[in-house]
Amino acid sequence: CGVEAMEMETEAGGRVAAKENVDPVANRGAISPEMDAHEEKELPVTVALMVRPLVGAELVDGCRECVSVHATEPSVSLVSEHKFTYDHVYHGSGASEKALYAQCVEPLVRGLLGGYNATVLAYGQTGSGKTFTMGTARDASRDFASETEREPLGVIPRVMRTLFERVAALPGDTSVAIKVGFIEIHKEEIRDLLRPKSAVTLRDAPDGGGVALVGAREKEVRTIEEMAKALRDGSNARATAATGMNDRSSRSHAIFTIHVETVSAGADAPGDVTRAKMHLVDLAGSERAKRTKAEGARLQEGIQINKGLLALGNVISALGDDKRRRAKGAHVPYRDSKLT
Numbered sequence: 579c580g581v582e583a584m585e586m587e588t589e590a591g592g593r594v595a596a597k598e599n600v601d602p603v604a605n606r607g608a609i610s611p612e613m614d615a616h617e618e619k620e621l622p623v624t625v626a627l628m629v630r631p632l633v634g635a636e637l638v639d640g641c642r643e644c645v646s647v648h649a650t651e652p653s654v655s656l657v658s659e660h661k662f663t664y665d666h667v668y669h670g671s672g673a674s675e676k677a678l679y680a681q682c683v684e685p686l687v688r689g690l691l692g693g694y695n696a697t698v699l700a701y702g703q704t705g706s707g708k709t710f711t712m713g714t715a716r717d718a719s720r721d722f723a724s725e726t727e728r729e730p731l732g733v734i735p736r737v738m739r740t741l742f743e744r745v746a747a748l749p750g751d752t753s754v755a756i757k758v759g760f761i762e763i764h765k766e767e768i769r770d771l772l773r774p775k776s777a778v779t780l781r782d783a784p785d786g787g788g789v790a791l792v793g794a795r796e797k798e799v800r801t802i803e804e805m806a807k808a809l810r811d812g813s814n815a816r817a818t819a820a821t822g823m824n825d826r827s828s829r830s831h832a833i834f835t836i837h838v839e840t841v842s843a844g845a846d847a848p849g850d851v852t853r854a855k856m857h858l859v860d861l862a863g864s865e866r867a868k869r870t871k872a873e874g875a876r877l878q879e880g881i882q883i884n885k886g887l888l889a890l891g892n893v894i895s896a897l898g899d900d901k902r903r904r905a906k907g908a909h910v911p912y913r914d915s916k917l918t
């Protein structure tokens with residue numbers, strides 16, 4: 579049964595994280611009994627678990643669900659009776675996609691216009707439904723009216739809809755510029771999905787503000803249709819291949835970034851500029867070569883995917899360790915992988 583986890587962060591200028599059901603970090607979170615209310619408020623990361631329904635091939639093979647979702651609390655149990663607790667747990671299709679968006683992602687889109695950076699990551703084993711949930715599949719950004727119970731819209735199309743609705747509702751004297759970027763990290767190389775032949779390199783940003791993607795296009799979009807086209811074109815350019823566990827497995831980490839710049843002309847704060855960005859990340863799935871039956875190029879990809887995810891796990895552990903995060907000169911190993 580596919581299980582995937584998503585993490586979101588609201589801290590301005592902050593970093594990102596993700597993890598899966600069997601990860602030791604699974605029970606860390608705002609719901610931990612050791613935390614008091616004050617600490618809960620400070621926690622910059624929310625973890626939501628989406629358990630997808632069994633898909634065609636699994637039903638044909640006679641698979642049965644191995645995760646039971648608790649009715650009264652956001653936790654699940656595996657057949658082994660290990661219990662894992664999250665901030666939110668969703669199960670199934672349709673209504674659960676809507677609830678996940680409303681509870682975990684929509685507040686971040688509202689924050690984006692207020693100048694807060696945010697990241698949403700889909701993390702989980704290969705075939706667990708990350709691409710489906712994020713909406714970076716090949717039919718990305720299909721007509722919003724085409725949403726059905728069986729084919730719900732993904733997170734990214736919903737973000738677009740909320741963003742443009744909120745921009746339309748801003749006072750007339752506020753101007754908003756929106757740009758999008760879409761890159762993939764494939765075997766530790768970065769490619770621009772909006773301009774597939776161009777190479778992208780990572781450099782330290784000149785102002786000491788993190789890293790810059792040199793050569794990656796930031797495309798200005800004025801309408802939801804233009805943004806949807808960028809998502810669709812980039813998703814089509816992404817590296818995918820069939821493996822033993824997913825006939826359209828993402829072989830790269832894909833990052834769709836929305837940059838928003840708001841200039842207010844109101845009497846209170848004329849000329850005030852607010853900038854923020856939102857990263858929407860569809861990671862490649864963690865995998866075991868034995869189960870994906872990967873060989874040759876697929877196996878090499880799998881090794882790189884697992885390496886990147888391991889580095890991400892280490893960064894999350896460092897960030898999630900409150901003492902380590904606050905300590906002066908604390909080391910967070912961001913440079914172990916291009917993903918981090």
Ligand SMILES: Nc1ncnc2c1ncn2[C@@H]1O[C@H](COP(=O)(O)OP(=O)(O)OP(=O)(O)O)[C@@H](O)[C@H]1O
Binds near residue numbers: 629702705706829
């Ligand atoms: N919530 C869901 N409801 C119905 N079907 C789903 C759901 N989530 C995923 N699926 C189906 O499960 C299959 C695998 O999903 P998907 O390709 O999104 O997995 P993935 O996690 O991105 O895998 P990989 O890491 O290999 O890229 C697809 O056929 C997809 O349509």
Ligand SMILES: [Mg+2]
Binds near residue numbers: 708860863
């Ligand atoms: Mg995928």
